[in-house]
Amino acid sequence: MHSEDTFSTRAAELIRAGRFFFERGWVPATAGNFSARLDERHVAITVSGRHKGELTAEDFLVVDVEGQVRSEGKRPSAELPLHLQIYQRDESLGAVLHTHSVNATLLSRLHRDVLVLEGYEVLKALRGIGTHEARVEVPIFPNDQDVPRLAARVQEYMAEHPEMHGYLIAGHGLYTWGRSVEEACRHVEAFEFLLACEIEMRRLSR
Numbered sequence: 001m002h003s004e005d006t007f008s009t010r011a012a013e014l015i016r017a018g019r020f021f022f023e024r025g026w027v028p029a030t031a032g033n034f035s036a037r038l039d040e041r042h043v044a045i046t047v048s049g050r051h052k053g054e055l056t057a058e059d060f061l062v063v064d065v066e067g068q069v070r071s072e073g074k075r076p077s078a079e080l081p082l083h084l085q086i087y088q089r090d091e092s093l094g095a096v097l098h099t100h101s102v103n104a105t106l107l108s109r110l111h112r113d114v115l116v117l118e119g120y121e122v123l124k125a126l127r128g129i130g131t132h133e134a135r136v137e138v139p140i141f142p143n144d145q146d147v148p149r150l151a152a153r154v155q156e157y158m159a160e161h162p163e164m165h166g167y168l169i170a171g172h173g174l175y176t177w178g179r180s181v182e183e184a185c186r187h188v189e190a191f192e193f194l195l196a197c198e199i200e201m202r203r204l205s206r
């Protein structure tokens with residue numbers, strides 16, 4: 001069972017991530033949600049509707065990996081099922097981060113089905129990738145206000161593509177994860193850099 005200390009440490013890491021993302025314009029107007037694993041069965045996740053650049057420890061609650069809320073009187077992120085799907089499928093994963101940057105939103109509307117990232121040195125910031133020659137496929141799922149249905153769709157796709165590092169939701173944003181909050185943050189930064197390159201490349205090659 002996790003301690004209060006674990007909760008506070010994970011919350012502090014996610015608060016720092018929220019400030020960093022907000023400063024860069026990746027979580028505007030209460031958009032985005034963050035979570036971190038506390039132990040095998042429990043996760044801390046942001047309360048729904050909170051501003052992600054101004055989080056405090058009060059803006060987190062505890063849920064179990066089946067989605068049962070363990071903190072009375074707090075409503076979890078509307079996108080909780082997308083976080084739980086990741087924790088349920090892989091016990092080694094420790095954090096899930098969701099952002100809404102302009103670049104993720106635009107690219108997810110310009111492309112259908114999948115965005116291919118290749119030829120970038122920064123791909124090596126993604127766990128397990130050792131060369132710029134890697135080909136990273138970022139699937140794009142249609143947005144869906146029925147979040148459990150969307151989570152089931154992601155789950156089905158991930159069963160076929162277990163090597164995935166993240167995905168886009170059309171007109172919505174990015175989901176990525178890692179073994180720790182630090183690794184998940186690195187993945188957000190890497191994806192945001194790569195998405196910015198892709199946008200700029202399209203502009204330059206017009």
Ligand SMILES: CSC[C@@H](O)[C@@H](O)C(=O)COP(=O)(O)O
Nearest residue numbers: 030031032033048049050077078
């Ligand atoms: C402010 S619009 C964004 C929301 O609809 C949603 O997509 C989102 O990312 C934040 O929802 P939340 O329930 O606060 O976790």
Ligand SMILES: [Zn+2]
Nearest residue numbers: 032098172173
């Ligand atoms: Zn969202």
